[in-house]
Amino acid sequence: MAEKQKDGWLVDNVKTIVYALLIAGVFRTLFFQPFWIPSGSMKDTLLIGDFLFVNKMAYGYSQYSCEVPIARVSFCPFEGRVLESEPERGDVVVFRHPTQNVDYIKRLIGMPGDTVQVRDGRLFLNGTAVALADGGTFEEIKEAQGPQRREPRCMNGPVGMGGICEKQRLIETLPNGVSHSILNTFDNHTGDNTPLFTVPEDHYFFMGDNRDNSIDSRYLQRAGGVGYLHKDLLIGRADRIMFSSAGKSLFYFWTWRSDRFFKAIE
Template structure:
């Protein structure tokens, strides 16, 4: 009898620690699409810090926020996302968890002209590094060629982006002003991302829909084939995003 009670206490403690860990501190998410290439690849597992910006009902695991707090759409927050942050969010337009990069914060005027991102009237600096050819996880054509650029957002970090062309339907957008309490998001794979630019995308995302900030890739299940003349990405594990 005593052993049974001790076992119940032990497993109750494990569950309580897991719930606190995934509710308050960190959570892990799987990357299912190519919208954040080359920063993240299909198969990457990421660590997300839920405490980075504060908490909302979307921070609770297992969908408990919808059960426990159905009428609360606020956020207990002490910080706001900055340009360049990679965030995980609950899409306001669909029942989907998304990961995108913050490219516009409240008050920013964002537009895209001929594939070039413009923030508050200034064209964002980007430098072409190389052409890359890679095999898509799922898609037609099976093999695509992209231009790899280093982009530097105002006040943000330098990060890599992919562009297939500067004539994609989403390569001319705006200008739009980001409203208070919202952020504007884009994927790093600019021609293959349903983001704030796209019809049917998340649009302006309320701060309350943000789950947390993606910090790093602890491991990946991505297994690209080593094929001649095809890019096979490496070097993402345990590096800051």
């Protein structure tokens, strides 16, 4: 009798674990995807080591937005999108890179039919310069950041390790009223002057907030850039930072940025 009870206890616990994993898998597949920020391309909106959940319900579902965790097998093996909702200019979006099997996070700048151009570091949408205001100076310590140990680029370089690394911060206001900060590190950077882009139907144009350190729609896909991004590649909207760690590992509690916990993404 005791052995049967022991076997029954074991079976019940295995079932509980399996059910919990299935529920977590469905939750991750259809509703919210965890995402770690690995690079500085979205500073200072998002910092290396920020952890957030991506709202996968925001724009509907495509084969890329409802993949089974780890396996990268789509739970939605159809073409196009269902329950589709159009993103808004200024949204911070996670999407699948069109030629690389990796997820990127950038800000939506150009809508279908828009013209987009950067001249001398200033963004022009449909021929009109986007409003800019002084946002002061962004400062951070010159040190290796995150698990990949990336070192920040500094406007006031050369800066030794442990020194204060500075970038110019500007507040950019898009035509729909969405304001966000952007960073400038270098004058006459390759992305500071671009051709005139016309965003095709069903495509979007994305840029990183850290303008001199972002591979985005300003660069062609064949050169590793994003180019025009088709709507089916959208995965979801980033709304809020849940946790943040400046260290090599999240277990280094002394590197946690508690002021960024549960911070809304603007």
